Amino acid sequence: MTVNILQWFPHTTSPFIANAPMFGFADAGLATTVTKAGGFGFIGGGFDFKSESTQLLGLDAQLANARSVLGLTDGQPLPLGVGFITFQLDGLVDNAVPILRRHRVAAVWLSFPRADADHLPIIQAIRRAQESSDWDIKIFIQVGTIKAAEEALRQGVDVLVVQGTDAGGHQWAQGASLISLLPEVRDLLSKAQDTSTAVLAAGGIVDGRGCVATLGLGADGIVMGTRFVATSECLAPSAIKQTIISRGDGGVSTIKSIRHDVFQSTDLFPRRYDGRAVIGASYEDSQNGINDEEIIRRYNEAREAGGHQRRTVWA
Numbered sequence: 001m002t003v004n005i006l007q008w009f010p011h012t013t014s015p016f017i018a019n020a021p022m023f024g025f026a027d028a029g030l031a032t033t034v035t036k037a038g039g040f041g042f043i044g045g046g047f048d049f050k051s052e053s054t055q056l057l058g059l060d061a062q063l064a065n066a067r068s069v070l071g072l073t074d075g076q077p078l079p080l081g082v083g084f085i086t087f088q089l090d091g092l093v094d095n096a097v098p099i100l101r102r103h104r105v106a107a108v109w110l111s112f113p114r115a116d117a118d119h120l121p122i123i124q125a126i127r128r129a130q131e132s133s134d135w136d137i138k139i140f141i142q143v144g145t146i147k148a149a150e151e152a153l154r155q156g157v158d159v160l161v162v163q164g165t166d167a168g169g170h171q172w173a174q175g176a177s178l179i180s181l182l183p184e185v186r187d188l189l190s191k192a193q194d195t196s197t198a199v200l201a202a203g204g205i206v207d208g209r210g211c212v213a214t215l216g217l218g219a220d221g222i223v224m225g226t227r228f229v230a231t232s233e234c235l236a237p238s239a240i241k242q243t244i245i246s247r248g249d250g251g252v253s254t255i256k257s258i259r260h261d262v263f264q265s266t267d268l269f270p271r272r273y274d275g276r277a278v279i280g281a282s283y284e285d286s287q288n289g290i291n292d293e294e295i296i297r298r299y300n301e302a303r304e305a306g307g308h309q310r311r312t313v314w315a
């Protein structure tokens with residue numbers, strides 16, 4: 001017997017489907033739509049946890065907005081979650097966790113630490129806050145390797161989000177796709193006789209076929225990112241949605257690389273991560289021998305002119 005994740009979140013229906021907490025893409029609008037439809041909505045909370053940072057103020061406002069959209073009063077639990085990117089932890093415990101607690105969010109999702117062990121103090125702080133109030137929160141950790149999964153289990157997480165290398169966006173630079181990674185994670189849980197941790201699959205799932213396949217490989221539910229970007233509820237510009245839906249043959253039209261961040265001056269992630277994105281003008285320029293400085297100049301020029309044609313399309 002494994003855990004039944006649907007029982008943790010009574011508004012959800014089978015199969016369990018969550019949207020990924022895509023920072024800058026998954027706001028209250030997307031998350032509440034997913035939650036209202038019987039899925040589990042996540043808001044992307046960002047990575048800057050300084051007191052009153054723009055990202056935290058924005059998150060606070062998003063959560064208030066979500067409460068109003070869902071017709072809930074202050075103090076009622078909020079049936080959605082928040083994702084944080086954790087390569088920079090300063091202020092997370094002191095400034096971000098109190099926001100989650102005040103809004104009584106149902107889940108937190110942590111991803112992309114510098115070292116797998118870094119999540120432990122955050123998890124402990126959340127558990128302490130949980131014990132001293134009537135706040136019920138489940139902790140999700142996204143993992144892309146067996147080693148990271150082992151560490152997350154030791155830390156006592158509630159949900160392992162197993163991310164395969166077909167995923168859009170940031171991910172482990174070295175990893176495996178879901179077809180081999182999921183059964184290995186399931187075996188890890190069996191060996192540890194762990195029946196209390198739920199497993200979700202993320203990476204390349206876009207429809208019922210992918211969902212059924214990953215449930216067959218041992219997942220308790222699924223997470224989709226890219227598929228939710230290409231929806232009218234996502235705040236992404238339509239040019240990005242068009243790029244996603246117009247591309248096929250994803251193994252050829254996208255590539256895993258750190259270069260996507262370099263071209264748009266967002267190269268902040270530790271080197272054990274890279275990201276999968278559509279091969280666009282900047283990547284092609286680079287292949288044609290144009291240097292980074294010039295590519296960044298072209299990117300900035302397009303952005304200042306209000307165009308999205310050089311923006312990285314994580315997918």
Ligand SMILES: Cc1cc2nc3c(=O)[nH]c(=O)nc-3n(C[C@H](O)[C@H](O)[C@H](O)COP(=O)(O)O)c2cc1C
Pocket residue numbers: 020021022023025044083084085110111142163166167168169170202203204205223224225226227229314315
């Ligand atoms: C546009 C985009 C933004 C993302 N942003 C985040 C993020 O902020 N935090 C995070 O943990 N994962 C992020 N991811 C990765 C997702 O958590 C998830 O692993 C991935 O979307 C699953 O693969 P799929 O896109 O093929 O569904 C992002 C993915 C995309 C496509």
